[in-house]
Amino acid sequence: MKLIMAIINNDDSTAVADKLMAEGFYATRLATTGGYLKAGNTTFIVGIQDDKVDQVLGIIKENSQQRTQIIPAADSSFGGNLFSSTPVEVKVGGATVFVLDIEHFEKC
Ligand code: 2BA
Numbered sequence: 001m002k003l004i005m006a007i008i009n010n011d012d013s014t015a016v017a018d019k020l021m022a023e024g025f026y027a028t029r030l031a032t033t034g035g036y037l038k039a040g041n042t043t044f045i046v047g048i049q050d051d052k053v054d055q056v057l058g059i060i061k062e063n064s065q066q067r068t069q070i071i072p073a074a075d076s077s078f079g080g081n082l083f084s085s086t087p088v089e090v091k092v093g094g095a096t097v098f099v100l101d102i103e104h105f106e107k108c
Contacts, residue, residue: 001047001048001049001050001101001102001105002047002048002049002050002053002099002100002101002102003045003046003047003099003100003101003102004044004045004046004048004053004056004057004060004097004098004099004100005043005044005045005097005098005100006043006044006046006060006095006096006097006098007032007034007041007042007043007095007096007097008041008042008043008044008060008064008093008094008095009041009042009064009065009067009092009093009094010040010041010042011065011067012063012064012065012093012094012095013029013042013044015063016044016059016060016063016064016095017029017044019059019062019063020044020046020056020059023055023059025046025048025052025056025059026046026047027044027045027046028044028045028046029042029043029044030042030043030044030045036090037069037071037090037092039069044060047102047105053099057097057099060094060095060097061094061095064093064094064095065093065094066091066092066093066094067091067092067093068089068090068091068092069089069090069091069092070087070088070089070090071087071088071089071090072087
């Protein structure tokens with residue numbers, strides 16, 4: 001069994017959740033915050049059998065877009081150490097995905 005942890009842009013999270021539910025997967029959505037931009041994102045945790053990993057990754061990829069985000073000039077609130085005289089462009093996403101082995105699973 002595997003646990004997929006996928007960090008997804010908030011704007012894509014409803015589409016990802018809807019598709020996961022439609023294809024019969026259980027998923028939990030956590031409201032999370034990126035360490036660098038300090039902006040909200042959504043982390044999905046999905047427990048699945050090994051042979052379903054590709055299907056779930058496909059859903060995440062199909063519904064997560066890469067975006068360009070502009071960080072305003074001289075705004076130290078983004079990343080804490082970022083001081084720039086011109087706005088900085090950062091590419092965010094589609095999704096950041098971790099696939100972990102599950103040692104034990106049960107519902108008690
Ligand atoms: P943030 O940490 O807010 O990062 C937003 C975007 O800023 C990143 O997009 C990346 O393009 C850039 N970025 C992040 N850290 C940077 C750094 N130290 N120097 C330069 N640029 C940096 P993504 O890579 O698509 O990441 C989107 C979100 O996924 C991240 O939001 C974070 O919440 C999560 N994430 C990404 N990689 C991770 C990792 N290795 N471990 C845990 N969370 C991760």
